[in-house]
Amino acid sequence: MAIQISKRYWQIAKRLTTEQLQRDSYDGAYITDMDLFNVDVGRRGHNFFLGYYSKKGLGVIIEKYGLKEALKSRGFSNVNYELDTTDPYVHKLTLYNNKRMIIEAVLKRELFSVNMPFESRVNGRRFNTLSIEWLCLQNPDASFSPERPRLPGQEYPGLGFASKAVELLMIAAWRLKLTGLLNTPQRYHNAFLYSKIFFYIDPIHQAMLQALARDTKNSPLHKVAWALEWEAIIDETTGKPLKWPAAKQVVPLDPDLKKVFNSWDYRKYVHQLKKDFKYKLDEEKYRANKIIQEDE
Numbered sequence: 001m002a003i004q005i006s007k008r009y010w011q012i013a014k015r016l017t018t019e020q021l022q023r024d025s026y027d028g029a030y031i032t033d034m035d036l037f038n039v040d041v042g043r044r045g046h047n048f049f050l051g052y053y054s055k056k057g058l059g060v061i062i063e064k065y066g067l068k069e070a071l072k073s074r075g076f077s078n079v080n081y082e083l084d085t086t087d088p089y090v091h092k093l094t095l096y097n098n099k100r101m102i103i104e105a106v107l108k109r110e111l112f113s114v115n116m117p118f119e120s121r122v123n124g125r126r127f128n129t130l131s132i133e134w135l136c137l138q139n140p141d142a143s144f145s146p147e148r149p150r151l152p153g154q155e156y157p158g159l160g161f162a163s164k165a166v167e168l169l170m171i172a173a174w175r176l177k178l179t180g181l182l183n184t185p186q187r188y189h190n191a192f193l194y195s196k197i198f199f200y201i202d203p204i205h206q207a208m209l210q211a212l213a214r215d216t217k218n219s220p221l222h223k224v225a226w227a228l229e230w231e232a233i234i235d236e237t238t239g240k241p242l243k244w245p246a247a248k249q250v251v252p253l254d255p256d257l258k259k260v261f262n263s264w265d266y267r268k269y270v271h272q273l274k275k276d277f278k279y280k281l282d283e284e285k286y287r288a289n290k291i292i293q294e295d296e
Helices: 006-013 018-022 055-064 067-073 162-175 188-194 203-215 223-231 255-261 264-274 283-295
Strands: 077-086 090-097 098-112 127-135 178-183 233-235 249-252 279-281
Touching: 006 162, 018 055, 055 067, 055 077, 055 188, 067 077, 067 223, 162 178, 162 249, 178 203, 188 203, 188 223, 203 264, 203 279, 223 233, 223 283, 249 255, 249 279, 255 264
Parallel strands: 127 178
Antiparallel strands: 077 090, 090 098, 098 127, 178 249, 233 279
16 A cells, blocks of 8 residues: 655655744744654644644645645635634644635644554554544535535535645644554545555454445445445344444554554455455345435
8 A cells, every 4th residue: 555645745845944834923933853852732732733833834835735726726716714723732724715614624643552463563652643633625615416426424525635635634744753644534434535545553443444345346435325324234243234433544654654554464464354344235224214315
């Protein structure tokens, strides 16, 4: 599984300086690279986003990475943004167009431990990551269609920026000298889409995801997503509806973390576990719920 940040984004990231990303901060100072080892988000909660970025610095990011231009191409020409750093540990960035929210990211730093069910040099180690508590990218001016059907939890269609957003968050984790990007998807369709670059920390959840993808490969993702919502995915080992577990996924940036998630041991363990899971889509129950939804 390749973890890619576009060459263009890397070039921009390496050109941007600490001073550019922290200019016009409240105290007029900026954090050096050495400060990052001891930075406390709470200590600078009212000054810096994630303990690092000034508000103007985030404006530089929005401009330099082409986000402002991309939003303008979708008809959002009056974009502004707000920061909420009142919680010393969880920070929020929100972009609006004419007071309508289009992007919102809620982030924090989070430690997690690795305890693989096989021998690994990282077992027992704790890693400091950038955690996505909430990420919403929506187009309130767009409509759902047969080509872009609504997914559970969606109020509006997406912006089509998810991959770019994840790249930018990976760059933020790199800049903050963190070891990875963490995410806890609440629903299967989010986990499935993230799984292109994220790994479940627990191989059991990785095996469940791969098994469900295998057993529903002939159904579109939106159908599987709604089937789970309506308890129409049956776990054939128990005979009961599958309830998708909220569990942590990670994009490893630390070399040792990369090695374990790309290792033969991890892949082999997942492959073996996958054989223990078998799911089926209850077509009758799915159709009954779909009729109810369409009548509402």
